[in-house]
Amino acid sequence: MINLLNQPGGNFRDPDVSPEGPKETAPLPDDVAQQNAALVETWAPKLYRASAADILDWAHQYAPGDLVVTLSMENTVLAELADRHLPGADFLFLDTEYHFPETLEVADKVEARYSSHSLVRAKAQLTRAQQDETYGPNLYLRAPSACCRMRKVEPLAVHMSPYAGWITGLRRADGPTRAEAPALSLDNTGRLKISPLVTWSLEETEAFERDNDLIIHPLTRQGYPSIGCATCTLPVAEGEDPRAGRWAFASKTECGLHE
Template sequence: MLNLLGGDAGYRDPEVSPEGPTTTAPLPEETLERNRELVDEYAGELYDAPAEAILAWAHEHAPGDVAVTLSMENTVLAELAEKHLPRADFLFLDTEYHFPETLSVADEVEARYPGHRLVRATAVLPREEQDRVYGPNLYLRNPTACCRMRKVEPLAVSLSPYVGWVTGLRRADGPTRAEAPALSLDTTGRLKISPLVTWSLEDTDAFIEDNNLIVHPLTRQGYPSIGCATCTLPVAEGEDPRAGRWAFSTKTECGLHG
């Protein structure tokens, strides 16, 4: 196989994404301007607002459709959207590296919330084809490139129909998220709405219990933060909840939020 731009011998350079869509379609200028106005006017007011108020605000003010991103680590956002953001699409990044339990939760979400379409975003290349083109175990050799091709780019493409997206970011999840806003603009000018920013892990657990939500079984087995099965380890009690993510490298974020 041709070696492009200095990749490992026989494989494509992982800095070169496969042929296919990788970016989000631009918003109309009037929508961009409205999103800027909304963030300027409301970001401060919503910074520490309750999750319900943030989603109710999105339902009232977003100038178009909004997607609710779900990692399936928990289903809190799905339940809140059912109550406060009706008919919003749910967006799940199916990296093809997930734990089987994560895929089972996705199926349960689809059944429990039939009023919300579940969009399963996938990478341009199936997992086996990525191994053939870029070499096996790219997640070990270049986890940033693997996340780019299997998370960042599929999310970007899948967000094209929407004027904004809802995330599960929590400030308590680690120092890189300690000052995350509840409302901001992403790099495409879309609204980035994070209703859980003020929640602790205990708040999340209490909401799950009080509302009899679908539970990801691994969260009861030492996995407070769950990504791909290949890149997630359990953590000890008292450790940073994200300490088990990419524990084999210095990587701390997949790139979806910065």
């Protein structure tokens, strides 16, 4: 029997039980799934240390369907590179409703600057207020993984259905959990997961921003090298793991999107 009662007083729903509604990505057609698997087997070793431009040019040439570029708005390097190498690809932003105001401002600027790309703003099934009412206030403190699941993982899954693959901003330099991240792999739905910035350092990222006059997230210049929700992100000391400020109150290092 599922327990729908949560802990901190009150008849709140168990955070392990998501709201009713769509939560999963539609299956790929068999032929696309087979093509994706073959591409990864052949190309993943060759692209492991490839440049961002080469990886994106490869994706434009070989992906057996539409691709979507996922943007956290921490930086806009991926938007700029996709604009050059993936004409017409959709951009996707997970609007958790817990973002810093600066993050939302960057999203608006990206939408205006890269107007040839549709910016999809994916939201959770419940608004922030509805989540508090259903699961109790401050779920991100009591059950951060459940909050991430409902506000990030499930919305991404639902909005990924039209695409054969997705472009991510993963960098190996972002911390030990990502130190051996591939440039090309399959996600758990059989879609291509393509990470063109995987070899970049934080310094290279910032240099590219300067050299190309990109939209800058101001908090990245104020001690926030890795930015998520405002409720779950703290600044870090110089030289510290860039993701040390993420969920600093919990034994958690990933939101679930890249696990």
